[in-house]
Amino acid sequence: MKIQVTSEGDLHILELVGELDYHSSPELREKLNELASKQASKVLVDLKGVDYMDSSGIATFVEAFQKAKRYQGRLVLAELTDTVRGVFEIAKLESIFEISPTVIEARERLAVKA
Amino acid sequence: MMKKRFELASKSEVLSPFRKELRQLLGQAGWEKKSTEGILLAVDEALTNIIRHAYGGQPGTIVVLFEDDPAKTxxxxxxxxxxxxxxxxxxxxxxxxxxxxxxxxFIKTIMDRLVYDEAFKEGNRLHMIKLKSKNPKGEEVL
Incomplete structure (x- = not known):
């Protein structure tokens, strides 16, 4: 899994490429924990390059989401592939997370909504 | 009838290469993409449980038997x-x-049958079955 982190002011974008499983999720957890420790207010995760995700990936996002909620931070997931969306559906978590169809929409969502 | 046997080391590095092999086998067995991805996820979760819980992160061996016939995988x-x-x-x-x-x-949602073999005394043996067709009542056709 490749993870690229870019920051634009208070917006932090994580672009993920590859497979998110029990082997690769600790690396993502580390990056998200770094942002949570800085109380990053806006985090956008671009998932269009993720073609596989298991429950370890879901657990990583649930943990990051809960941490962000504690300090009123926001985590938006964008451009889920069909496979990744299917995993969120089985876990019935689509309604819990903020999910955007595109990165552009995710940026707008984070810019507008308080 | 297609059969294949794999022996995997109990470590997370094996998951991705094994998924590649399994994806190919499921394609050969006639599963379309959505079902293939589902079965891959279920098997991956079961393997992860073995690595994490059965072996507790310690070295060990996992044997995977793949069996496909016209009724089921x-x-x-x-x-x-x-x-x-x-x-x-x-x-x-x-x-x-x-x-x-x-x-x-995930495993229970995706697979049609899950059988834990109590007779396997040395450790764990789990049968994960996906049926290729179901009758109108949604019951198994074996």
């Missing part, structure tokens, strides 16, 4: 680790807003 996982019967795990409350606890739910 069956994947059998064997390990020599600590006893763990996923069929007895109660369903989680959904949506689960705590990290973890979803792997067995």
């Amino acid at each position: 069956e994947i059998i996982l064997e390990d020599l680790g600590k006893k763990f019967d996923p069929t007895t795990v109660p369903p989680p409350e959904l949506p689960r807003q705590k990290p973890g606890g979803l792997g067995v739910h």
